Each structure stands twice: as structure tokens, then as C-alpha cells.
Amino acid sequence: MDIKIATWNINSVRLRINLVERLIAEESPDVLCLQEIKCINDAFPLKALKAAGYEHIAVHGQKGYHGVATLSRIPFKKVDSMNFCEKGDCRHLATDLDMPGGMRVHNFYVPAGGDEPDPEINPKFAHKLAFVREMTRLYDGHRTKSQNRMVLVGDLNIAPLEHDVWSHKQLLKVVSHTPVEVALMNELIASHDWVDVMRRFVPDNEKLYSWWSYRAKDWLAADRGRRLDHIWVTPALADTPVSMTVRKDARGWERASDHAPVVATLRL
Known part of the structure; x- marks a missing residue:
């Protein structure tokens, strides 16, 4: 079977519900993970998204900030979330899909970290570093369970490779x-x-x-982007990806998020 998974920092799901509906109509993902939904659970547009075919929806939101949601056509066996750095921020959801062989989908929104890359003077950057360290300790405990079928997606707010940014040299201190x-x-x-x-x-x-900044007058012409959104799989799923696309065109939709959706298909 094929399973299509999409991840998108939507930057306010209520403001951009029409864009979510458009992506669903065009891509029809089996699982859609949203970050930065910026609403409490009760304000999440459940009705519209269930009408779009997603009967199984997990939401971990807070008023005006952060928040993640996972929408699925596949039932959930289990839903949970982790409280990183004891902040109480809604930045993670884990959903176990009820399907042959099982699959756990982690949906993350890692802190952006502010502007100053010095944890001594910038508590936002210190928080970001601590958050990623906690993620590592969490998964380090599963090292011997390399056959676990897990997918990790989301806005991780780090562009790790030289060509994940428009200028490696100029962004080393950004x-x-x-x-x-x-x-x-x-x-x-x-x-x-x-x-x-x-x-x-x-x-x-x-x-x-x-991702392309709102600050650019013409983001498309400048094309000064960064790869902040990711899709990872565990070794047990390493041979399953059959396609991947970044929907760059969605960055140009009216009242767009500054992130583009990333869509991948796994053949299980």
C-alpha cells in the first residue's frame, strides 16, 4: 500500500483554512501534519477538515502561539504528546496509525530560536538548543529498536546542509x-x-x-530560502519512499504561509 504524508507550517490554521483545503484537494494526503496552528483545541476547524475526508484528527493547541495538529484518513490507535523543556508549549504530537505493521508519526514544531545565536544572551536560542537535546535523549532510548516503523515530520527550524540555505557562508552566524x-x-x-x-x-x-521570508519584497525572484521543514523515517522504512515534492507554488498562494508544504509517498 502507498501512504502519502504531508507536513506544513500553516502559520494560523483558521486564517488559512482555505489553503489547507486547497492542498487537500490537490494532493489528497493520507496524513497531514500541521504546525503553528495558533489556536486552542476547541477553535480548531474540525468541521471543515472532517468534511474534507479526515475523520481522525489529533490537536495539541494553545491560544495564539505554536500548536500542532495531525489529520488522518487512517484511524489512530494511540495519541500522545511530550512536554519539552517543561515549558508547556504545544510543539509535539505522536500518533500511532492503525494499519498493517503499524506506524508512529511524530509531528514537531521546534522553537525558532530568535535572532541572536548566543544562548548566553538569548533565552529563545537557549530554549531551542535545549529542545533539540531533549529530542535526542528521547530517541536515544530507542537505539536498540531500529526496526520500529516511525516517521518524524515538521518544522524543525534547522537547515543542516550547505545547500539547505541560499548562502552557506553568509548564514553561518544566522x-x-x-x-x-x-x-x-x-x-x-x-x-x-x-x-x-x-x-x-x-x-x-x-x-x-x-521556507522563504516574508521580509523579501519578491521572495520568488530573490529565492533566498532555507530548508526548515523535514520528513525523516527510521531504518525499517528506509526503502519505502517513492516520491517527494516541495510545493513551492503554495508559497505564492494568496495570503500564504512563509513555509511550503512538503509531501512524500511511502510504499509499504
């Missing part, structure tokens, strides 16, 4: 591509031998972005 962040992400990847699905389809020496 939050999201600093050496300390990249090193921590590499430790996280090694903690469970995560497989980078996006780079299975686009070689490391080619540019690959999923």
Missing part, C-alpha cells in the same frame, strides 16, 4: 544554520539513524528550500 544547531541536529539524526527522505530525491549538492 539562527537556523549555525554550527551548534547543525551539530545538534546531526546528533539527533544519529540517535536513531533517521533517514532524510527529502534528500533521497534531491542530492546534497543541489539547493532545496521549504
Whole structure:
């Protein structure tokens, strides 16, 4: 069977519900993971998304900030979330899909980290580093369970490779591509031998972005992007990805998010 999984930092689901509906109509993902939904659970547009075919919806939201949601056509066996850094922020959901062989989908929204890449003077950056370290410790405990079928998606707010940013040299001191962040992400990847699905389809020496700043007058012409959104799988699923696309065109939709959806299909 094929399962299509999409991830998108929507930057307010209520403001952009029409864009979510458009993506669903065009891509028809089996599982859609949203980040930065910016609403409490009771304000999430359940009715519209159930009408679009998603009977199984897990929401972990808070008023005005952060928040993640996982929509699925496949029933959930279990839903849980982790409270990272004891902040109480709604930044993670884990859903176990009720399907042959099972699959756990982790949906993450990692802190952006502010503007100053110094944890001594920027508590937002310190929080980001601590958050990624906690993620690593969580998965390090599963090191011996390499056959677990897990997918990790979301806005991880780190562009780890040289060609994940428009200028490696100019962004080395810019939050999201600093050496300390990249090193921590590499430790996280090694903690469970995560497989980078996006780079299975686009070689490391080619540019690959999923985010373009609102600050650019003409984001498309400038094309100064970063790959902040990711889809990873565990070794047990390493041979299953058959396609991947970044819907760059969605960045140009009216009142768009600054992130583009990333869509991958796994053949199980």
C-alpha cells in the first residue's frame, strides 16, 4: 500500500483554512501534519477538515502561539504528546496509525530560536538548543529498536546542509544554520539513524528550500530560502519512499504561509 504524508507550517490554521483545503484537494494526503496552528483545541476547524475526508484528527493547541495538529484518513490507535523543556508549549504530537505493521508519526514544531545565536544572551536560542537535546535523549532510548516503523515530520527550524540555505557562508552566524544547531541536529539524526527522505530525491549538492521570508519584497525572484521543514523515517522504512515534492507554488498562494508544504509517498 502507498501512504502519502504531508507536513506544513500553516502559520494560523483558521486564517488559512482555505489553503489547507486547497492542498487537500490537490494532493489528497493520507496524513497531514500541521504546525503553528495558533489556536486552542476547541477553535480548531474540525468541521471543515472532517468534511474534507479526515475523520481522525489529533490537536495539541494553545491560544495564539505554536500548536500542532495531525489529520488522518487512517484511524489512530494511540495519541500522545511530550512536554519539552517543561515549558508547556504545544510543539509535539505522536500518533500511532492503525494499519498493517503499524506506524508512529511524530509531528514537531521546534522553537525558532530568535535572532541572536548566543544562548548566553538569548533565552529563545537557549530554549531551542535545549529542545533539540531533549529530542535526542528521547530517541536515544530507542537505539536498540531500529526496526520500529516511525516517521518524524515538521518544522524543525534547522537547515543542516550547505545547500539547505541560499548562502552557506553568509548564514553561518544566522539562527537556523549555525554550527551548534547543525551539530545538534546531526546528533539527533544519529540517535536513531533517521533517514532524510527529502534528500533521497534531491542530492546534497543541489539547493532545496521549504521556507522563504516574508521580509523579501519578491521572495520568488530573490529565492533566498532555507530548508526548515523535514520528513525523516527510521531504518525499517528506509526503502519505502517513492516520491517527494516541495510545493513551492503554495508559497505564492494568496495570503500564504512563509513555509511550503512538503509531501512524500511511502510504499509499504
